[in-house]
Amino acid sequence: MPAAPFQFDASSAYYDEAKSLIAGAVNSNVRLAGAPFPLCFDHAEGAHLFDIDGNRYIDYALGMGPGILGHAPRQVCDAVAKTLSQGQMFAGQHRAELDLARLLNRHIPSAEMVRVGMTGSEAVQAALRLSRAHTGRTKFVKFEGHYHGWFDNVLVSYAPDTAKPGETLPLPRAPKLESQGQLPSVCDDIIVLPWNDAAALEEVLESHGQEIAAVITEPALCNTGAIAPRPGYLEQMRDLTTRHGIVLIFDEVITGFRLGVGGAQQRFGVTPDLSTFAKAMAGGFPVAALVGKRDLMEQFGTGAVNHSGTYNANVPSIVASIATIEALAADGGAALSSAESTGEALMSGLRDLAASVGINLKVQGYGTCFNTFFADTDAVHDYQSYRLTDLDRQQAFLAALVARGVRPTSRGTWFVSTAHGDTDVAETLTIAKEALASLTS
Ligand SMILES: Cc1ncc(COP(=O)(O)O)c(C=O)c1O
Structure with missing residues (x-):
């Protein structure tokens, strides 16, 4: 059974109240772009983040990058x-x-x-x-x-x-x-x-x-x-x-x-x-x-x-x-190498998924930091070529992921940490499949 998309009632109430006291309800303009709107979180542990509605996310935003060892290492x-x-x-x-x-x-x-x-x-x-x-x-x-x-x-x-x-x-x-x-x-x-x-x-x-x-x-x-x-x-x-x-x-x-x-x-x-x-x-x-x-x-x-x-x-x-x-750095950088392998497994799983459903999802970057976007070409090598990709579809995909419990950054970037594991990858791919299906249904 596909997971039902999340409810965000508590975050929504927080957002409405916060808007009257905090400019835009956020303390960094980057957070204005959060999907479905800037959410409010309660706690985080390892690869997982929990919002005040009790929704649990496999988190690939990781605080916009800092959480290389996962949350609260x-x-x-x-x-x-x-x-x-x-x-x-x-x-x-x-x-x-x-x-x-x-x-x-x-x-x-x-x-x-x-x-x-x-x-x-x-x-x-x-x-x-x-x-x-x-x-x-x-x-x-x-x-x-x-x-x-x-x-x-x-x-x-x-x-x-x-x-x-x-x-x-x-x-x-x-x-x-x-x-x-x-x-x-x-x-x-x-x-x-x-x-x-x-x-x-x-x-x-x-x-x-x-x-x-x-x-x-x-x-x-x-x-x-x-x-x-x-x-x-x-x-x-x-x-x-x-x-x-x-x-x-x-x-x-x-x-x-x-x-x-x-x-x-x-x-x-x-x-x-x-x-x-x-x-x-x-x-x-x-x-x-x-x-x-x-x-x-x-x-x-x-x-x-x-x-x-x-x-x-x-x-x-x-x-x-x-x-x-x-x-x-311990053991010759073993932890970072392992995070990179986890990320590479996720990248290749997402590519396989895209091929299997015939959608032009592209996955580009490195195991610990990659980006997903929609384009008919692989020739994305600078700002101009990236901006020619289908950014509306990218945002729809990101919103569909967040609504099901997978949270990349609002720019389509996925940060992977040493705390993400095989189970997270498998769960992410299941959710990504549903999210892709929701784009075409
Ligand atoms: C490459 C790069 N340089 C500088 C900054 C600014 O860093 P900070 O947000 O800590 O001021 C950022 C933030 O995202 C960044 O990505």
Whole structure:
């Protein structure tokens, strides 16, 4: 018997009441997009999430990525609980900061020195400031469809217009501000390019290289689909930035501790100058890190470049980071490899399902982070090609999944954790079959 779609009465009552006190009833604009509307949750454990109506979901949103060990991971919670009575912040250092720095240094290829903060958005700002100070240049390159946080200077061309049929977009692209209230002047210092296009990058660096402080990229595009870099693309990006004296920043806020214990840079064998980490780093606790080359990072140490934050390196976040990274790195990264295998089994199950019902569902990405969308082509390699897919059908599929107890992110991305297992995969595939059937019935 197919499971009856869920009821959301309690969430609905919560939503109505919350709207009068909390803007949009949510505290992050990303959550406005929740299907069927922004739901209210009660608790979570392992791979499962429970809402206030008592509905239980196999959760592939995982807090938008942080839950790499699943929800409320025992080893992380225990480690944090042990320190709670010792105090949280000292306006000074504590020993665990050095332990974490050693761990980051050991596992992340680009990490010669580190700074720890609270959010990915802040780590990105620190990276850009450092790049400007280092090069004495002001502009930076970002790519269409990439997300680097919500601050004025980077919330640009995350979701720009797509080319009309027959239209060739200019190079560089016209930057698009994504929010009212953003300073229009940020566009003077940003160069927006299509991703996965080495020729475009080369052309622009050849003509404007002397003005560009940094190139910032998600090493695999995980904020628009889950798109791999073309073979050789990151290497070319590395060569071109080196040739022009430009700082290369990998924004590993999603890929970090997910595509590899040492991030995507370890997996792809390309070492940037600076990289940002957050999300999966602390198993659900708030933390971020900026790591990179010594000569760059030391500018913070001399005081020449400012990076500050009251909550930076608070004890619970640091202890949670250590427990998470140690769990992921143990036995040569066995836990992360196992999560990846679980995710790959789910990816191939979804592909088989799509083939068996003759629907153009595509499954793209990596075992621990993949995306589902509807298209007749496999040639989805950048923002523009992803946006040509059938996004209305994708949203209908996601809503049908949520209504039956499977919860990917509202962007069609599935995060898989070490807590997901074979039973979750089997149950997910049963529900996915029903959800696909509901689209065609
Ligand atoms: C690649 C990337 N960079 C930066 C950020 C911003 O991080 P935060 O939400 O912690 O500020 C995000 C958030 O989703 C991200 O995906």
